[in-house]
Amino acid sequence: MIRVAIDGPAGVGKSSTSKALAKYFGFAYLDTGAMYRACAWWCLHRGIDLDAASLDEQLVTETVGEFFTDGHFDISVDPDDARVFADGEDISDAIRSSEVSSHVSKVSGIVPVRHVLVAAQRALIMRESAVDSFSEGRGVVAEGRDITTVVAPDAEVRVLLTAREEVRQARRTGQAVGAGAVGSDDVAARDKADSKVTSFMTAADGVTTLDNSDLDFEQTLDVLIGMVEDAI
Numbered sequence: 001m002i003r004v005a006i007d008g009p010a011g012v013g014k015s016s017t018s019k020a021l022a023k024y025f026g027f028a029y030l031d032t033g034a035m036y037r038a039c040a041w042w043c044l045h046r047g048i049d050l051d052a053a054s055l056d057e058q059l060v061t062e063t064v065g066e067f068f069t070d071g072h073f074d075i076s077v078d079p080d081d082a083r084v085f086a087d088g089e090d091i092s093d094a095i096r097s098s099e100v101s102s103h104v105s106k107v108s109g110i111v112p113v114r115h116v117l118v119a120a121q122r123a124l125i126m127r128e129s130a131v132d133s134f135s136e137g138r139g140v141v142a143e144g145r146d147i148t149t150v151v152a153p154d155a156e157v158r159v160l161l162t163a164r165e166e167v168r169q170a171r172r173t174g175q176a177v178g179a180g181a182v183g184s185d186d187v188a189a190r191d192k193a194d195s196k197v198t199s200f201m202t203a204a205d206g207v208t209t210l211d212n213s214d215l216d217f218e219q220t221l222d223v224l225i226g227m228v229e230d231a232i
């Protein structure tokens, strides 16, 4: 089983390239950002005030813990149909809302919450897990902010995908480079908040940096395919 770990900031194209890479090799696909987003959605849904001046971190941690241990959470690892569920309800679109985007860093910034998520992610990418049975043991592409360093530092392929900030902002918003933050997902603000708890702007030892500022989607995918082929 080949594990491919891809980290990087918001707007670098991690999800689309990771999905295409998983599809190419018949691997499972795990979007760990979707898991953090699902937690933020669940907390908001439960009426927790994530804007509170003094956020009740213990309550958030307990609520997130229940989300996983009481079987409310489910995720599909099919790269053609990557979906997230809460109590059987498909929340894949809801977790991309501006409300969730603007609150997710508050949830992911709580260290005990990260411990819950890292454990859940490790369980998912282990042998004899959903990921393993989906790919019939071939492998998984897992993407996020701490996959190369914390979740799967022993992955066979470890990549930090980066691009210049103005390029990422433009990709996220579909606007021209230089247009600045448009809409409500300000990737620069989210990266700043996320950088306080995870290190995804510089590559850790043994992690290959791939700057795709001047590469298109196909070119980025080709480089990643080559890296996985070398590891097989």
Ligand code: C5P
Binding pocket: 010, 011, 032, 033, 034, 036, 037, 104, 105, 108, 109, 143, 144, 145, 146, 147, 190, 194, 198
């Ligand atoms: O990848 P995406 O932008 O959807 O991630 C949403 C948020 O989830 C990030 O802004 C970050 O706060 C959190 N995250 C994280 N660690 C990961 C993946 C995502 O903290 N491995």
